[in-house]
Amino acid sequence: MNFKHKYFFLFPGLFVLIGILIFPIIFVVRLSLSGWNSYNPGLDYIGLENYIRLFTDDPRFWESFFRLSFLSVTTVILQYVIGFALAHMVWKDIKFKRFFRVLFLVPMMTTPVIMTVIWRTFFHESLGPVNDLLSVFGVAPKWLTDPVIAKFTVIIVEVWQWTPFMFLLLLAGLLSLPKEPFLAAAIDGASPIRKFIYVTFPLMAPISIGAIIIRLIEASKIMDTVYVLTSGGPGTSTETSSFYIFIKGLREFQMGYAASMSFTYLIIMIISLTIIAKVLTKVLLKE
Amino acid sequence: MDLVANNLSYKPDDQYHLNEVSFNFKEGNLYTILGRTLSGKTTLLKTIAGLLTPDSGEIEFDGKNFLKVPVWERNVAMVYQQFINYPHLNVYENIAFPLKQRKMDQSIINDKVMDALKSVGLLGYEKRKIQELSGGQQQRVSLARSLVKNAKILLLDEPLVNLDYKLREQLREEFKNLFSKGLADETILIYSTTDPRETMELNGEVIVLDEGKVLQVGSAKEIFENPNSLKVAEISNDPPMNIIEAKISDNNIKFEGINLEAPQHLSKLTEDGLKIGLRSSDIELNENGQEFEVELAEISGSETLLHLKRGDTKIIVSIEEVLNFKIHDKVKINFKIDRAYAFNADGKLAASPFGGLNGQN
Numbered sequence: 313m314n315f316k317h318k319y320f321f322l323f324p325g326l327f328v329l330i331g332i333l334i335f336p337i338i339f340v341v342r343l344s345l346s347g348w349n350s351y352n353p354g355l356d357y358i359g360l361e362n363y364i365r366l367f368t369d370d371p372r373f374w375e376s377f378f379r380l381s382f383l384s385v386t387t388v389i390l391q392y393v394i395g396f397a398l399a400h401m402v403w404k405d406i407k408f409k410r411f412f413r414v415l416f417l418v419p420m421m422t423t424p425v426i427m428t429v430i431w432r433t434f435f436h437e438s439l440g441p442v443n444d445l446l447s448v449f450g451v452a453p454k455w456l457t458d459p460v461i462a463k464f465t466v467i468i469v470e471v472w473q474w475t476p477f478m479f480l481l482l483l484a485g486l487l488s489l490p491k492e493p494f495l496a497a498a499i500d501g502a503s504p505i506r507k508f509i510y511v512t513f514p515l516m517a518p519i520s521i522g523a524i525i526i527r528l529i530e531a532s533k534i535m536d537t538v539y540v541l542t543s544g545g546p547g548t549s550t551e552t553s554s555f556y557i558f559i560k561g562l563r564e565f566q567m568g569y570a571a572s573m574s575f576t577y578l579i580i581m582i583i584s585l586t587i588i589a590k591v592l593t594k595v596l597l598k599e
Numbered sequence: 600m601d602l603v604a605n606n607l608s609y610k611p612d613d614q615y616h617l618n619e620v621s622f623n624f625k626e627g628n629l630y631t632i633l634g635r636t637l638s639g640k641t642t643l644l645k646t647i648a649g650l651l652t653p654d655s656g657e658i659e660f661d662g663k664n665f666l667k668v669p670v671w672e673r674n675v676a677m678v679y680q681q682f683i684n685y686p687h688l689n690v691y692e693n694i695a696f697p698l699k700q701r702k703m704d705q706s707i708i709n710d711k712v713m714d715a716l717k718s719v720g721l722l723g724y725e726k727r728k729i730q731e732l733s734g735g736q737q738q739r740v741s742l743a744r745s746l747v748k749n750a751k752i753l754l755l756d757e758p759l760v761n762l763d764y765k766l767r768e769q770l771r772e773e774f775k776n777l778f779s780k781g782l783a784d785e786t787i788l789i790y791s792t793t794d795p796r797e798t799m800e801l802n803g804e805v806i807v808l809d810e811g812k813v814l815q816v817g818s819a820k821e822i823f824e825n826p827n828s829l830k831v832a833e834i835s836n837d838p839p840m841n842i843i844e845a846k847i848s849d850n851n852i853k854f855e856g857i858n859l860e861a862p863q864h865l866s867k868l869t870e871d872g873l874k875i876g877l878r879s880s881d882i883e884l885n886e887n888g889q890e891f892e893v894e895l896a897e898i899s900g901s902e903t904l905l906h907l908k909r910g911d912t913k914i915i916v917s918i919e920e921v922l923n924f925k926i927h928d929k930v931k932i933n934f935k936i937d938r939a940y941a942f943n944a945d946g947k948l949a950a951s952p953f954g955g956l957n958g959q960n
Binding site: 496502 | 648649650669670671672673674675676677679681683684685686687688696697699700701741744748
């Protein structure tokens with residue numbers, strides 16, 4: 313199609329894109345090369361100083377980054393396994409199928425921040441119902457103040473909140489699978505378990521990859537749960553990258569430095585998600 | 600090892616899919632289930648395979664209650680009318696699938712798969728993806744997958760119906776070769792089809808099925824020569840047998856002002872409401888014959904099918920050459936009346952030119 317004014321028709325879309333995406337990214341890059349902070353708000357030029365500080369003198373950023381990697385990978389794996397199990401359960405003809413399909417989606421319909429407040433109340437160490445129940449057994453885990461347990465509390469809340477999303481994607485995937493290979497597999501002597509391993513799971517591979525990548529992107533932004541549940545504490549033991557960048561940028565107003573962290577984080581995420589997608593494709597699709 | 604069924608019934612909605620079906624299939628034989636679409640053929644095969652549980656009735660195989668055996672332990676193979684394969688596996692892996700389920704040795708699997716590929720003519724296609732194959736090749740893969748298992752019961756559910764004419768002819772020829780080549784020694788082969796010609800060519804024991812009911816069982820020749828009812832005569836002929844409402848009196852068959860001398864096997868029938876059945880191939884064009892009007896002329900392959908009308912009587916004539924006719928043309932035809940069948944008012948066979956039932960008895 314060769315049409316004289318074709319670029320003209322691209323402008324509205326391009327204009328929006330420039331406004332909301334391309335300009336902000338370029339501005340962040342420029343900002344990261346400045347020393348903008350609350351004493352000295354302005355776009356001066358300090359070269360790579362922020363980046364040098366980030367790479368040589370800020371272990372807290374890298375700790376929060378690895379913590380984030382751990383949290384997001386763990387939560388997504390758990391969401392995938394639980395989501396797949398639930399989807400597989402209501403995919404088959406069972407009683408009250410419709411009821412369960414809706415029930416499993418309920419967490420997704422709630423407001424994450426409000427739900428996290430409720431979870432915080434649940435896990436409150438002296439007044440919460442969880443420890444109230446556990447006191448019967450004489451234990452009282454420090455859900456929010458123990459550096460190790462607090463991480464798992466974050467994981468529990470994240471998994472509860474977002475498994476329904478995984479469930480929904482995987483159920484849609486299962487329902488779209490052709491029925492014939494399952495007929496063939498039964499006749500070919502595959503027991504239900506082998507049918508799952510050799511037919512259902514490989515047929516679901518493309519959908520699984522999509523669902524995992526979407527959830528990984530979402531999970532790598534874990535912030536609201538941490539903010540409400542533990543505020544990154546105790547100490548920095550549940551602090552994630554986005555939360556740390558938020559503290560540096562919007563609490564301490566080290567705008568230039570926060571911009572350099574954001575940009576570094578963006579590059580790392582693009583590279584690692586590309587690698588993850590490639591690896592998943594290779595492992596699951598054998599291509 | 601016989602496969603015996605007693606009074607199988609399956610009625611998932613207000614219609615019977617299977618209605619008191621019984622049979623006794625013996626190993627080493629080929630059984631053809633002939634019936635129109637929705638006659639219950641697929642339901643019957645699925646019941647044998649274990650994909651459906653009948654509402655009532657029993658199936659026994661080798662003296663054991665087959666209904667209690669789960670599908671994956673039944674050792675049956677099935678080829679469907681849609682080409683069913685595993686879309687995520689290549690040709691080789693598809694055929695190896697049933698063997699892998701039995702945890703066979705890799706080297707044995709390899710030999711068997713190669714043998715199967717050879718017998719369906721797909722050597723060299725091992726690494727291809729299923730989606731890259733044509734319909735005929737896909738059906739060959741699923742056939743190979745069912746052959747490779749050496750299943751005791753091999754079910755073929757209208758395997759040729761979704762293929763084009765040429766491929767159908769070719770595969771049918773290959774089927775015949777495969778079936779005759781020792782494959783069927785200890786296998787019970789069950790083949791369902793809507794096509795009477797296929798039934799004749801495969802030449803096995805035929806079960807005529809309609810609305811879930813077994814209408815007649817017999818060799819292909821028997822069904823062809825002595826269809827026991829109007830229904831069977833319709834199902835087992837393509838185009839369906841012509842049915843003419845006629846009266847027989849004074850040794851004459853009378854309809855639409857036509858008088859034909861009754862052949863010996865029809866001459867003694869006198870009851871009312873008789874229907875005369877005559878195959879479309881037993882009517883020929885003849886200058887000195889009876890005049891009919893052309894309603895439609897269709898050319899099918901090297902045949903011409905003439906739909907003719909005279910008064911209220913409509914008949915189909917097949918002519919072994921390609922001829923052009925116009926609608927409302929008048930043609931003259933001759934009935935080979937000595938090859939006519941007669942059916943009672945209730946549709947039962949009254950007399951056949953092959954002497955199945957005579958007016959006498």
